[in-house]
Amino acid sequence: MMRTAEQSKILSLTALIQRVIVALAFAFLAAGETLHINAFVQNGIDIGLPYSRVLCTAAVIITFISAIGISLGLFFRTLSAAAAVITLFSGFFFFAGSFNKVNVVGTLFALALLAGFIMCGPGKYSLDYRLRKKKERENKRILFR
Numbered sequence: 001m002m003r004t005a006e007q008s009k010i011l012s013l014t015a016l017i018q019r020v021i022v023a024l025a026f027a028f029l030a031a032g033e034t035l036h037i038n039a040f041v042q043n044g045i046d047i048g049l050p051y052s053r054v055l056c057t058a059a060v061i062i063t064f065i066s067a068i069g070i071s072l073g074l075f076f077r078t079l080s081a082a083a084a085v086i087t088l089f090s091g092f093f094f095f096a097g098s099f100n101k102v103n104v105v106g107t108l109f110a111l112a113l114l115a116g117f118i119m120c121g122p123g124k125y126s127l128d129y130r131l132r133k134k135k136e137r138e139n140k141r142i143l144f145r
Contacts, residue, residue, distance in 0.1 A: 008124070009124075011123065012123040012124035012125050013125065014123075015120070015121075015122065015123030015124075015125070015126075016073075016123060016125040016126070018113075019070055019071055019073060019076075019117070019122065019123075019126070020071050022070060022110075022113050022114075022117070023067045023068070023070040023071030024067075024071075025110075026063055026064075026066055026067035026070065026083060027064065027067035027068075027071075029063060030060055030063040030064035030067060031064075033056075033059070033060045033063070034060055034064070037056070037057070037060065040056050040060070041053050041056045041057070043056075044056045044093070047093060049093055055089075059086050059089060059090070062082050062083075062086055063083065063086050065079065065082075066079040066080070066082050066083040066086070067083075070083065070117070072126070072127050073122035073123065073125070073126020073127050073128050073129065074126070074127040074128060075128070076117065076121065076122035076126060076128050077117070077118050077121065077122075080114045080117040080118050081114075081118055083110075083114055084110075084111055084114040084115065084118070087107060087110045087111055087114065088107075088111070090107070091103070091104075091107035091111075
């Protein structure tokens, strides 16, 4: 039988691995969109997306920033929510014309993972956790002066 401390370490390590894998997927997506930004913007124009150049460029930038933040566990819940919004944006606008199982299932899987991230948090092995602990220590020092 595992003790609670061991379970906590395993769960935190699992959260770290999950964060890195999902962040790699989003980074790969952002890199592909960056390499083909003109085609990505043209796709937005073709489907009638207003302000296509601005929205598509913003989507790529937010996706890349979210991938970095999620992997590091920095501003984790906020960036997970931003990635979920971009995923919904992509799902509604870019997959609208090509409604197939792969697009729908991929979008739903990404949303499910991001929803889990938002609910569960980044885990112990993250920058958010380290910053929160540092802030708690500083607050204790101020209280006991």
